[in-house]
Amino acid sequence: MAAAEVSTLRPIKLLKIGQLAKLTGISARNLRFYADTGVFGELPRSPKGYRLFPPEAMHWVRMLRAAQAAGFTLEEVEHLLRALRQDTVPCQHVRQALGEKLSALEAKLSEIQLLVEVLRITLNTPDGANSELGCNLMEILLAQAERLPALARA
Known part of the structure; x- marks a missing residue:
């Protein structure tokens, strides 16, 4: 089997909220708030009901902090992150959002x-x-x- 095939067979390591908090420096309480408001989209839960975050959530948190520092509201951040997760042309969406924020x-x-x-x-x-x-x-x-x-x- 080729190396690329082997790497796709590895399960994705999902992070619990405490792990993500340690990795990002954001408190579990704040992460819970962001998750509850839908900023991170739909998150899977463990069999015991714990939120589970994909590894890219570390990037989401960094983007959240940067966007808030640039004056974006939590709702605007949610739209940006949704575009990055789902959009086929996220740069176009991000460029438009940045342009609108600059104008405002x-x-x-x-x-x-x-x-x-x-x-x-x-x-x-x-x-x-x-x-x-x-x-x-x-x-x-x-x-x-x-x-x-x-x-x-x-």
Whole structure:
């Protein structure tokens, strides 16, 4: 029998949650939470009911941590991991998700930059008590706040 044939006959070593926790540095409690929310998809169970993780779950955990650090929600991470497990063209799906996250972050960054500008303008205004609100800084802030998208959405 060829070596390639022999390697395909070996059973896949499934990991218990404690083993995966040791290998990845993520607590068993967190892994259980992720598994319960479906981030790792359907997982087999042992005859005693223990969750069993395939060896590639170590990669899933690394991807989960990286994606969360990049600003992805748990739901978005679940979609990414599902694409990697099931999709025939996962890179296309991942590229689209990364592009959408970049666009969202750039929009948020623009909002934050505008907010910083509004606060700078307000803080650079000299104090004055001659206003209906008792402080002219609040009037300046209110006037400047009209430029903020968050106020327009409210």
